[in-house]
Amino acid sequence: MEGRRRWEDMEVDCLAHIFRKLSLEDLTLSVPFVCKAWLRAAMDPLCWRSLNLRDLDFMPWSNFTRTFTAQYALRRFSFSGFLKLAVARSHGGAVELKFPLPFGASFRDLVYASHECPRLKTLALPNLLLADEPQIPELVGRWKELETLEMESKPSSFLEMVGQISINCGSFSGLRMWGSIKKEDVSAIVDCLPRIKHLSLSKSYLPNEQLVEIINGCRELETLRVNSCIGFEVDEEIVRRASGIKTFEHEGCKLFDESDCDMDECDPLYVHEEMAPSARSGASSSRGAASASRGGVPVRVSRDASFPSAARGGVRASRRGAGVWDVPHPPGPAGNINRAVPLNLCLPFPLPPPTKPSAPLPFGKTSGDHCRVIRHILGPRHVIVIIHQDKIRTKALFDSRTEALSDTC
Amino acid sequence: MSTESKEILVGESSQAKPEKKTIVLMASDGDEFVVDVDDITNQSEMIRNLISDMGGTDGLQVPLLNVTAPVLAKLLELFNVSNKNDDDEEVTQKVKELMEAELNMMIDVLGAANYIEATSFFDLSCKVLADKFKGMSVEEVREFLNIECDFTEEELQQIHAENAWAFD
Structure with missing residues (x-):
């Protein structure tokens, strides 16, 4: 067995190089406690x-x-x-x-x-x-x-x-984010980061015009990922313009979001601005949300908003992720728009147990141009925070077991 | 033990392209290995730099003081696999096999690869070795790799204590 005992005798330098291939979990939980040689190697800054x-x-x-x-x-x-x-x-x-x-x-x-x-x-x-x-x-x-x-x-x-x-x-060369990509955002990228090489804006609301400006403006792009975006459809013109980009990914992009009420797949919690209390408690699950919309409450999801279905698709992906979504005010006469706001699933800080169900929450009218919704989920409990015009308007605690929605602040 | 020169031509046979340049690598025990310049510089940064510092390859002999002949032979064999294949699959497989069959040799090969700065091969080998025990608990690693715990209880306590500051 002489051969197998050699793991300890390996040069610290080699061991450290092996250890840097491991996760931080291995590097903290197992490797340092195996033996002294491994502890020494695991303390090498190279691994970190x-x-x-x-x-x-x-x-x-x-x-x-x-x-x-x-x-x-x-x-x-x-x-x-x-x-x-x-x-x-x-x-x-x-x-x-x-x-x-x-x-x-x-x-x-x-x-x-x-x-x-x-x-x-x-x-x-x-x-x-x-x-x-x-x-x-x-x-x-x-x-x-x-x-x-x-x-x-x-x-x-x-x-x-x-x-x-x-x-x-x-040396900046790569940016990845998603959101509602506006004209000024693209201008900033093109003006300030003209030499950017890798850009990923997947799951964004990205109008055609903005996409074209990026392609035209960032001439050194090697990678452009705009998968699952809403706002454009890739046509010959775009493909031609993007021909210099080595990797141009644009799967699942749509001009509009067309699948407004089909939410069974993504299981978001939809909270309606003007949803009746009974309907709101029904919004505990995807099915609930869908039935709420069918039950006469006019839910119109993001056909108008720069809130892409991509973002809904992203709900599943970001279930363990999190987020704050920009929900720009939809066009049209204010006050006459019924809009469901999809809440992202985001993980939390420890929460207090849910309090008693309370009266309907005062979900603020989205009269400004910007409303953001954060949802923290903790087991069956969620905290919902709606921020409007940079102020926290509403915090609520939602318990999916009892479907109780309570005002916590 | 043998001191006669071994011809290990990495890559194509020298007869097919007689103009191909070669250099000689000398193992610690004196054995000589004739290798194709392109193939070795493709792998070893140290030799690449050496050739560029020397301004050419004419009659170049590179003594590798830390590498024995069997280890060098094995390393060149693996380089050969790597040079012949565009993807890493084949060479990864070979490294795995070597690790399972002769861990001692694999460890020496790894050390040699590090010494001659065969960066990508070294990196790949480290990954193969790391995959061997990733996700295992301390006890599992010790048992699986047959490593003896040489910590005393006090020493283990001390490791804990040394890390507690971050959480205060």
Whole structure:
């Protein structure tokens, strides 16, 4: 068995290279405790260059969290603690940092990372509160070596952010996000990041005109991903214009969203602006939502809004992800529009148990141009936050077991 | 043990293209391996740099002090597989087989690949080795790879204590 004993004797350098192929879960839970040689190798900053926290489950009851807490004999586990540990082991050499989406990371963690991980080339942002978004541009601008930035929904401070990137991040080459892509957004990309190489705007509302402007304006694009977008259909003209782009993906794009009431597949929670209380409790499931619409409540989903069915398709994908969706005010005479607002499924912070069912929630009228809905889901309970014109208008707690909707604030 | 020169031509036979340039790699035990320049520089950054520093390949002999003849032969054999195939599938399979059959040899090959900076081969091999025990618990790793725990209970406690600060 002499041959098999050699694992311990491998050069630390080689071991570290092997370990960097492992997940952070392996690097924290198993590898360091195997033997002394492995502990030494696992402490090599090389293993901690790529901090992909997105693949870990930081929910308080997850297997990972529980095992980690036991293994390190902790009184209490926290995401921030784990981040500090991983960052400390990278000795400032981390080049990739991907924050988890659904749960755990806060703006404070992002600020911490901006101080401790100055060499990042790839950054995937956590979901942040709307109130924190104005600070994203300055923060992102601190990473001078940043090449790739990923985020879920387009932040309200997108234009400033692009400006900061163009001033500070000389090697910037890749951006991934989704949302309602407006004319000014595209102009900012074209003006500030004309040399961008990889752009992914899948699941966005992206009008034809904007797509064409991107293709015309960003002449060095190698990858353009606009799958499942609403707002354009790829025709010969677009294909011709995009012929210089090596990878141009545009699967499932539609000019309009046509499948308004067919929600069985995506299981979103739809809350209607003017939904009667009885109908609202029926909106607990996809079927409920669909039947609510059939039951005489006029639900018109996103045919008009820049709220693509793609986003609904994205509900399934982002079920463990999260998000804040831009729900621009639909065109047409205000007050005369019945619109269902699909709520994203987003994971939470620990929530209090649901309180007693209460009166219908005062869902604000979307008279402005911008209404955002965040939904946190925690087991059978969800917190729904509706933000309108940058103010939290409504917070509610929804319990899918009892279908009770209660006002928590 | 043998000291005679071994002809291991990586890639095409030298007779087909007699103009092909070769260099000689010398293992730590003195054995010589004649290799095709393109094929070796395709893999080894160190040798690529060396050739460019020397300004040519004429009569170039590269002593590899840390690599024994059997290990070098195995490494060149794997390079050969890698050079012949555009995708990594075949060479991944070979590395897997070697790891299962002769772990000792695989570990030495890995060290040699690291030494001559055969970056992509080294990277691929590390991935194969890592896949072997990823997702396993501490006990499973120890048992599976037959590694003995050399920590005392106090030392394990200390590792815990050293990490607790982050969660305070």
